Amino acid sequence: MKIEAIDLFYVALTKITRTADGTQDSLVVRVRTDNGLEGWGECDASPLVSLTAYVMPMSHSNIINIREALLGETLDSPEDVVRLRNKAGEYGLDIQQLDHAVAGADIAMWDVLGKHLGEPVWKLIGHDASYKKLPYASVLFGDDPAETRAIADSIVEREFRAAKFGWGPMGRGSLADDIALVQAARDGLGPDAKLMVDAGVIWGDDVDAAYERAVAFADIGVTWLEEPLRTEEIGAYKALSDRVRANDINIGVAGGEGADYFRAADDMMTNAGLDFVQIDVGRIGGITEAKRVADKAHELGIQYVNHTFKSHLSVAASIHVFAGYEEFDLTEYPAGDSALILGLTAPTGIFRDTDGLVRASDKPGLGVEVNLAAINEFQRQVKIEIDGEILFESSQP
Ligand SMILES: [Mg+2]
Numbered sequence: 001m002k003i004e005a006i007d008l009f010y011v012a013l014t015k016i017t018r019t020a021d022g023t024q025d026s027l028v029v030r031v032r033t034d035n036g037l038e039g040w041g042e043c044d045a046s047p048l049v050s051l052t053a054y055v056m057p058m059s060h061s062n063i064i065n066i067r068e069a070l071l072g073e074t075l076d077s078p079e080d081v082v083r084l085r086n087k088a089g090e091y092g093l094d095i096q097q098l099d100h101a102v103a104g105a106d107i108a109m110w111d112v113l114g115k116h117l118g119e120p121v122w123k124l125i126g127h128d129a130s131y132k133k134l135p136y137a138s139v140l141f142g143d144d145p146a147e148t149r150a151i152a153d154s155i156v157e158r159e160f161r162a163a164k165f166g167w168g169p170m171g172r173g174s175l176a177d178d179i180a181l182v183q184a185a186r187d188g189l190g191p192d193a194k195l196m197v198d199a200g201v202i203w204g205d206d207v208d209a210a211y212e213r214a215v216a217f218a219d220i221g222v223t224w225l226e227e228p229l230r231t232e233e234i235g236a237y238k239a240l241s242d243r244v245r246a247n248d249i250n251i252g253v254a255g256g257e258g259a260d261y262f263r264a265a266d267d268m269m270t271n272a273g274l275d276f277v278q279i280d281v282g283r284i285g286g287i288t289e290a291k292r293v294a295d296k297a298h299e300l301g302i303q304y305v306n307h308t309f310k311s312h313l314s315v316a317a318s319i320h321v322f323a324g325y326e327e328f329d330l331t332e333y334p335a336g337d338s339a340l341i342l343g344l345t346a347p348t349g350i351f352r353d354t355d356g357l358v359r360a361s362d363k364p365g366l367g368v369e370v371n372l373a374a375i376n377e378f379q380r381q382v383k384i385e386i387d388g389e390i391l392f393e394s395s396q397p
Pocket residue numbers: 166198200226227257307
């Protein structure tokens with residue numbers, strides 16, 4: 001089949017706030033083929049910047065937009081997806097947003113290819129099985145311990161057995177303030193649920209500050225301390241994880257969502273001493289690149305976990321990536337209440353089974369359906385025009 005169209009939908013809530021909440025907007029990408037099939041993908045980056053990478057005018061041989069690279073191309077096999085992903089990378093060699101932007105098309109190409117061949121994506125990318133994963137409810141800390149406790153209570157009511165709290169006031173007050181927040185989450189979840197903490201890069205390169213929290217949070221039974229430091233502070237990460245291990249502190253060090261391309265993730269896995277590498281399929285360049293990271297993590301004995309704070313389209317794409325690795329048994333599961341994100345797939349894409357576990361679907365493609373009514377409801381009307389020529393105009397899905 002041939003790629004006939006690439007459609008771009010910039011969707012957003014009416015009111016965008018300054019919380020660290022990635023479920024407020026999105027760029028959704030649809031790839032349509034000449035045999036009447038369509039596949040869907042989603043990017044986790046600034047939607048309009050990513051959209052532009054699909055339509056902007058050529059600057060020179062290494063700045064050519066993604067649409068130009070993909071339209072009219074043949075898509076019949078997994079090798080074709082990889083070839084086209086690489087072609088987009090060559091056309092956009094000097095586009096810094098390339099990996100973020102092409103992620104949506106890459107995911108959509110895997111989806112449409114799966115529908116074409118009648119196979120789930122996890123099989124097409126080389127897995128033999130789709131193992132169950134424990135979803136952890138992923139939420140932001142409340143503004144104080146009481147609010148955090150209430151959020152934890154709501155997670156228990158929704159029968160999650162694991163949760164991650166992040167950002168918000170974490171690291172903005174004293175050590176005692178941070179401990180009170182994590183303790184409130186633990187009190188709400190109870191002693192048995194898995195609890196993870198996401199520090200949202202708040203300590204920058206300050207290993208001492210991160211280590212103090214690691215020690216304190218280990219006492220509260222926290223599975224991992226996520227992004228205590230900025231992604232690029234590889235040396236500081238290594239110093240932190242060495243210290244945690246040398247002193248037998250029972251907590252993992254997690255990071256990697258800031259890895260914007262495979263090489264950055266590889267650097268973190270090789271040099272930062274991570275226990276958990278967290279990859280966003282919508283940032284790192286799609287399923288193709290994320291799978292390379294999962295394979296490498298498997299080789300190195302580091303646990304791969306998805307980073308996902310978008311719709312269930314992204315949750316589904318993320319789980320296919322590491323479906324066949326039984327030891328990678330945790331999955332991030334956005335548990336906020338964004339109407340945009342909850343509505344984007346219909347019905348909600350990845351259901352928890354009676355044991356509360358999830359797995360990548362056996363249906364052809366990603367196995368989730370996009371809700372066109374939600375695209376219509378939340379779409380921002382965009383028109384990009386240069387010298388009277390319209391490069392892009394939002395259209396109905
Ligand atoms: Mg995070």
